[in-house]
Amino acid sequence: MRIISGEFKGRRITAPKKLPVRPTTDMAKESLFNILNNRYYIDEISVLDLFAGTGNLSYEFASRGCEQITAVDQDYGCIKFINETAESFGMTINTIKSDVFKFLEHAQGSHTVIFADPPYELPKEEFAKIAQLIFENSLLKEEGILVIEHSKRTDLSDLQHYVKSKSYGGNSFSFFEIATEEEEEEEEEEETD
Template sequence: MRIISGKYKGRRLNPPKNLPVRPTTDMSKEALFNILNNYYDFEGLKVLDLFSGTGNLSYEFASRGAENITAVDADFGCVKYIKQTANEFDFNISAIKSDVYKFLERATLRYDIIVADPPYNFTQQEFEKIAQLIFDNNLLSEEGMLIIEHSKHTTLEHVTNWSFSKKYGGSIFSFFEFDKDESDKINEDSDIK
């Protein structure tokens, strides 16, 4: 596993072998960040990395200049490794041990980018619930993007705010955004309060 771009480009990371993870491949990660480069300047972005595992995606965001990254995983070993790595590289990553759904139910911050890489064997409903909680709880900024990584056995095109999907090998990234009309409505609602 390596960091593919930014300040720490080329640095290799060697997480413990016993972590219960399936890290995003370098090829898929590079493709994902090529897409995101077309939408965002990473400097100063607020990022939420759900089911963060080894922290692979969090480190990539940090290396590219994202300043406020929250990594959430239920596994103690994963959270411990992310904290150690963030400390070693001086990354501003806050690693939180929590069930992702419980975290999303009580979260109050809004993020520019939210990435979720749950286990591929999750049910269709478990995948859909991620997007539902994020949009119902208003956790994504108006110009923000939610990306859910999944296998070809899961389909998310029918889920509200789905925008597009990209396939890389055995992985698919589904992208969710507010449509412009929805974004305007959020602005109007926040003006009323």
């Protein structure tokens, strides 16, 4: 895997083979950051990277100047690798070794971008639970966006707060946002018609 933009552009990162991960492809990562760059100044946002794995996305945010990054994974090897890699680059990445669902139940504070890359084979109810816990516990800032990576075969369009999906190869990103009051009023009007 490599960092595709920012201060560490072009740097390759080789994760130990034994880590239980499936890193986001460069093509998908580049497309995701094109969307985020059009919406935010990356150096001004806070990021929560769930199921962080190798830290692939966290390094990309850090390389682009983001200093408020929290990476959560339950695998000790993944957390150790992220800590070592971040230290070698001089990046500020706060790591938390935890089951993501337990973390979301008790987490505090809110983030501009929340990225979740759970195992593709999770049942759809578990994908729904990620979004539900994030919105119920107000972990997303008002102008924020939740991005869930999943297999193209998984359809999350019927979940609350869903906005759109983008597919790249066999991967898809589904985007979720807090509805504005105007959007909520429009929805209510449509339901009463």
